[in-house]
Amino acid sequence: MCGIVGYVGTKKCLPILLNGLKNLEYRGYDSAGIATIESNYIKVRKESGRVSILESLIDNNSFLGCVGIAHTRWATHGIPCKENAHPHKDNSNSFAVVHNGIIENYKELRQFLEEAGYCFYSQTDTELIPNLIHYYYSEEEKTKQNFLNAVFKACKDFKGSYAILVLCKDFPNMQIVAKKNSPLVIGIR
């Protein structure tokens, strides 16, 4: 069980995400992290421990984006530590993902990606998600690259339960969310 929160809008997302994490912290508190997109660059900050520790380490003026995702973790795969904290990025820094749930076939998928040349830096099941999305995204010709299609194809490979929020540096004004057997609520105002 983890807490995930995302925001897409016209306001600076940092305070909204931190507030969301504080409300979700009962779902997991071994580490916390956020990612935002600014000028087609995904910026990540994560840390072991509670949301208040993350908050104390973030310079308010360094995260100015209006699209972002955040996570407060209760580890299922890999010890509680900074490397295993979410968000996780793919090897090319094009995608960032926060995840609630368990990808049951993560060993097979991770092995498949390792054989395709991808490297892993954490012990989580989650880190394969941005890399598998990148794998499908890169399969298509540059002109036809389709973020939604890549997330859709990756989700079809997952066994288990998940709710995920995904950022892509090529689409700085949006995020894609997907769920299967894990809770996810979208609010519009």
Ligand code: GLU
């Ligand atoms: N399986 C992921 C991890 O261990 C997410 C944790 C969870 O939702 O409980 O990082």
